[in-house]
Amino acid sequence: MAEPLGRRDLFRLPLQRAAAVLEPVVPRPRPEPGSEPGALASHADARRPTITVIAYGPHELTEAPVDDLELLRTMRGRWPVLWVNVDGVAHGETLRAVGEVFGLHPLALEDLGDVQQRAKVEEYPDHLFVVARMARLAPDLDLEQIGIFLGRDYVLTFQERPGDPLDTLRQRIRASRGRLRTGGPDYLAYAVLDAIVDHYFPVAEAYADRLDALEDEVLGRPSRGTMPRLHAVKRDLMALRRAAWPLRDALAALVREPGPLVSPGTVVYFRDTQDHAFQILDLLETYRELAGSLTDLYLGNQGRRANEIMKVLTVFAALFIPLGFITGVYGMNVPVPPGWWWTLSAALGAMAATALLLLLWFARKRWLGDDG
Amino acid sequence: MAEPLGRRDLFRLPLQRAAAVLEPVVPRPRPEPGSEPGALASHADARRPTITVIAYGPHELTEAPVDDLELLRTMRGRWPVLWVNVDGVAHGETLRAVGEVFGLHPLALEDLGDVQQRAKVEEYPDHLFVVARMARLAPDLDLEQIGIFLGRDYVLTFQERPGDPLDTLRQRIRASRGRLRTGGPDYLAYAVLDAIVDHYFPVAEAYADRLDALEDEVLGRPSRGTMPRLHAVKRDLMALRRAAWPLRDALAALVREPGPLVSPGTVVYFRDTQDHAFQILDLLETYRELAGSLTDLYLGNQGRRANEIMKVLTVFAALFIPLGFITGVYGMNVPVPPGWWWTLSAALGAMAATALLLLLWFARKRWLGDDG
Amino acid sequence: MAEPLGRRDLFRLPLQRAAAVLEPVVPRPRPEPGSEPGALASHADARRPTITVIAYGPHELTEAPVDDLELLRTMRGRWPVLWVNVDGVAHGETLRAVGEVFGLHPLALEDLGDVQQRAKVEEYPDHLFVVARMARLAPDLDLEQIGIFLGRDYVLTFQERPGDPLDTLRQRIRASRGRLRTGGPDYLAYAVLDAIVDHYFPVAEAYADRLDALEDEVLGRPSRGTMPRLHAVKRDLMALRRAAWPLRDALAALVREPGPLVSPGTVVYFRDTQDHAFQILDLLETYRELAGSLTDLYLGNQGRRANEIMKVLTVFAALFIPLGFITGVYGMNVPVPPGWWWTLSAALGAMAATALLLLLWFARKRWLGDDG
């Protein structure tokens, strides 16, 4: 599991790195509009994905890499639960072959290959198809798409990229802990979804830390990078919300109408996962508002600083420009007056008086202090 | 019960204290994603929670600290109402033991240990499980999570932290006042929830006072701390709303489908509590809008002040710079002209005329007054 | 009925008075959280409320002040409609006594005493309980809470404060006009609610006038008080909306499920009142948006004025500072040059050329006009 970055790490990143976070918002190439649905274009440079299988029941467990898909065909029906994990979805041929083994619907297979899906739950006659998005900071925000098929005796998971965010789960199965081994495939599907949803929490926490740091920055010494950093956080929060929102709706739909593949006892667990998704969205919503309030704070502070600067300028200019004018008048090109001592004194006195009056006026306006 | 702070107290706090309020928005550590649901990790430094029990019926009442959980097992079923209060939820072992005594669902027990729950009502076959959040100012905003189990003959309350916000209620039971002693556990559960909801009112009032003070500040003499204080209020209002919103929904769900554990006569009371939750949210929403309007007011005032400052600068500069130029021209390094008296008079006259014209122009533009 | 203030009166008020309008947003003291529901704390300085009764049927009518509540007990059941009006809700003892005469539910009685209720309609077995808020300008915004009980043969109205906003209605009963005398208590309850809703219209009109005046101000000569006044209007509109919104919902619920106490013929009338509540909310919503647009307009105008001021400053400074520099150069402390007449002319020429070029540049930038 990706270790969430601490706040200090995140901000050590140069800003260019941070800018790369926009990427997940931009959809990747997809099939040409008007082309066949279910057309699984193999990306030219797609390598064959790694497939692994864990088959288990309450008392036995076997685990193997799958090089030949025939193996899956052999194992089907012989184990209470068959969990096949496919790493990488760019190789259309493999997807089609796996789909054939388990009788998956072509539309669902097409959705696997399109890594810009919204989270959703779709019921097909023989299986339930779930698409969700796993959040990670690696160190930028990464929203990997995961497709899950739940059948009568199998769970298939298709990850967008290699790497194993579901490893903790696999270890729990091996260690034969708790209900996981005795529960059916529906319980395994729940466990996968629960792991996905719970991955959002450390990510959300990391953003809370960033906002915390930004708040200190705005209240303390805002710099040239403050607003861009705030903007980057907002953008990531948007991406997270866009990933989590449909996930929550999909889970709610699943809880409301679980269908025949999910046993009533497992629905309670799905409801719990749905609660977590609600919590995530609450957090993200709050962070979004917080970021908005920080923007206001920044703009308000900037206005206050502008006024401060202008007050200094105005006090200096308004004080010395009139005095300079008096010296200018006295410096005009005329013969030195005979009683110059007296007129000089008068001029200096006028300057002192002018300065004093202006200072008093500014003091009354409270432009001399540092506040406001 | 925590005495809500008066407005004067709240603002005597240094700003750093106020900044600590963000904390409750940030989720605390939770179990690693992918781990077992119902896994009640005991925090390393978790002390054993204090457990107390009050058992009562219309005519009798007994009250005791619980050192050995066997006591609870003995008392169950012998009293019309058994109220067990647990102070602290970090000690997983104790939670599990209590859960066993009352047959609580493992998922509900897990939720107890996670202090970042949304408020909710969940029906399990044998009990109703309610999570809510109690608001206090101590002196910063504190949103303590409280878990409530309502069974056929018991009410269990689990508080996040020691300290007793439900003490008034306990005293009412002891004093045998009103329906509390004759009502069943459902009425006690209502009384607990009602106390929780009503705790929001003094907190909301305190924020109304703060907004009131901030409004005076913005209209009067805004200082360097005005916007940060306004931001702090906004942030707390977000946290409060995030706590109160799901509570309202949970209560509405409870009133709509009370289930077999809540008698029809008690539903009316729950409806009343739900009304209070609605009121709270109305208040918080209004305060939020008020804070928004104050931000606008602050920014508008700042713009006005900027214009005022710039007008002073412009009037001084535009008045004296041309005059200074004339003295400069007359001060140029040429022989003193023969009829210097006349040219000097002409120069002075030109200056007076320039000054007068400029002043008239500024007056027509109304830049000389203090307004606008 | 309180005469709504004309626009001129409203703005003659000093700003401090206007600030007092925030008050109704702030909740008044309420019972301590955790205390008994239905506990009707008599305020220490609560005077005994004035109670009056009007009993009528199609052909007869009697009217009397009620000093002894026994009178009500005697009158019940003898008249087709009994309308009891109670002025003041702070005296708990009286409320309890009236509640006993008519068999009112303790929770409803408690709500009477809490003057920060949301508008609502609640059905109890024997009576319908309605809470609403009457809007007045007196001259500040005043939102008085009115509680209404509709029973089989009575209507009880509880006003928060003495004074009689329902006097027009009483006169209509006395004058035996229209359906009011022949209709049952449900029609009287409708008439009371209709009067309450219709009181919002003159208040909304007054705010439309204020916004109108503020628009003139913003477009014309905004002053130091413009933004505060706009803020005050926004704040009052929030309070009004907070009062009217739940009233509309309550009326909608009443129209949807009128219950056995409201005859089908009267429901049509309630629907009409509900339409009026919708209109009120439409108006308030529009005014709120209008106030928002005025804020934008104000900020935009301020920015424009700032640019105007800065253009004047820049033109003056950029024009005369270079010229002043040239005079400065010519004023340097060197012997008067022999052919000073020619160099002086050159210097003056250079100044004229500089000035001309700058003026042309500013003209091309269109900084010399008054616009933009």
Place this chain on the structure above:
Amino acid sequence: MAEPLGRRDLFRLPLQRAAAVLEPVVPRPRPEPGSEPGALASHADARRPTITVIAYGPHELTEAPVDDLELLRTMRGRWPVLWVNVDGVAHGETLRAVGEVFGLHPLALEDLGDVQQRAKVEEYPDHLFVVARMARLAPDLDLEQIGIFLGRDYVLTFQERPGDPLDTLRQRIRASRGRLRTGGPDYLAYAVLDAIVDHYFPVAEAYADRLDALEDEVLGRPSRGTMPRLHAVKRDLMALRRAAWPLRDALAALVREPGPLVSPGTVVYFRDTQDHAFQILDLLETYRELAGSLTDLYLGNQGRRANEIMKVLTVFAALFIPLGFITGVYGMNVPVPPGWWWTLSAALGAMAATALLLLLWFARKRWLGDDG
């Protein structure tokens, strides 16, 4: 039909005229709160409205002004469709008389007299009552209220003001074009509503033109009037939306539950009108957002201009003030130094160097160009 104004005409109007558009937002005087429902107060200066009737069937048609209401009573029941149009709703007596002829409900009649109704559809036992608002630019925005009664054999239309926006329709009936003559009164009612809804399109187009012109203005040369004009457009869009929103809802309700007076074949037509109302609201919503984006654009441009102006000021001031200082030093009142030629050259060199360095610095900051 009022010719919608071209864009050029609209902006030739003085701003004061434009300000008058706020009027329709402000409610007109209404009956005193608490007065009798259905009380049709005749306005003191209300003239008797003009009433005209068209009676037609597939093959015959008669048309007449109605001076005596007995005529209507005679005609009722003798023609398949009777369309009575009343111009002006201020004369309560006439409304009451017409209401008596057709047995209209007093509440509906009262609504006719109140020209600040929301659009709505109300079913009464014998007739359907529709209130809608017709939009026109004449040349300011005018939202005339039209009340429509649909009975078994009649359609009554009540216009707020004389003038005939339904004239095209009348001509279509006379010309015996299409389904209008063979359809029943429900089809006529549809035709009236459709004409009302379609009148919004040219009005919306006119505002699109205005926004277009304002966009050019903001992007090109914003003037003192730009923001006020933008505000005026926003205000009118609010008024339009407030008129069209409930109309859409009313039509949706009518399509959902047409009642016995609307034949199934005509419902398809009402659905089409409902679609148009949806389109109108889509347009208005888009224009509202566009106006908001234009406000942002204006504020952003203003900030950019401010920075531009300040850069000019700063470059001039920062360049010449130091130079002026050097001349000042050299102009101090000391004996002309012996080797003044060398020191003068040094001073001039220092000035040149200073100027050059500053210019380089400003060039590096890119403050010398026109951009940014």
Place this chain on the structure above:
Amino acid sequence: MAEPLGRRDLFRLPLQRAAAVLEPVVPRPRPEPGSEPGALASHADARRPTITVIAYGPHELTEAPVDDLELLRTMRGRWPVLWVNVDGVAHGETLRAVGEVFGLHPLALEDLGDVQQRAKVEEYPDHLFVVARMARLAPDLDLEQIGIFLGRDYVLTFQERPGDPLDTLRQRIRASRGRLRTGGPDYLAYAVLDAIVDHYFPVAEAYADRLDALEDEVLGRPSRGTMPRLHAVKRDLMALRRAAWPLRDALAALVREPGPLVSPGTVVYFRDTQDHAFQILDLLETYRELAGSLTDLYLGNQGRRANEIMKVLTVFAALFIPLGFITGVYGMNVPVPPGWWWTLSAALGAMAATALLLLLWFARKRWLGDDG
């Protein structure tokens, strides 16, 4: 299919071109309000549209241009699927003739002619009528309206303008690929809608690229064109959302109640298209928020720059104006003092001290660096 423009191309366009994108927001001329529904006004300069037909079954296929509509009448009923495509909807006569051949409802035909329809699905007894909007960048945003009729054995498509965005689809039919040839007309209708929805993706991507470029611009060197470009993107996103929003709703309605013309097996496909529409709206919504955040960022940066500029101005002015004053005082027109060397030194020392103190003060305020 229109090749979506690369980011570089889009921004090479002059701004005037970009401004033309507003057009689709403005409705085109429509029939006069009050005129006959179903009245298909032929535009004066409307050329006869091109009509083509493809008729196919699993094994055979024929394709022809249609010059005489009799051809269609002959072909009806002889082929499993008849797809007629009409290019151009301005020629009312042709629409009416086609409508007659297939028995289309006059209201649907009228909608074809009005190119400002909202997307919708309408069920008529014999056919389903769908209106949708196809998005293209050509190079400005172009939202072409497409009307689709689905009958028992035919699909009719009416394009607003010539040009063939559905060509890929036609090629798929010819190439006899996949289910397209064996599926009925409902599957063809799905394929058309799917092509329309999928056309939104490359368009949305192009706007993501633009936003990306604008983000770089705002973070780097915002220019005079940044805000107008941002505004143009916002405006196009509004137009896209306005087109896609009702399309999504229409598809949802179709999936919920497919009616008899859509076979259950095809509904799954429509559900997939609906998912894509949801994705599109998610993307557009995210881009809209991103554009809003960019506006904030721009305004915040502008404020920061303003403060930077003002700091430079203030430092220069506040430093040299006092020094200039001292030289002015020393330059006053008095006899050269006897010990002028000492007083000159004193004056120069005072200047140095003043400058130093001011610099220290500015350093303490951190106005000398480049930040903040």
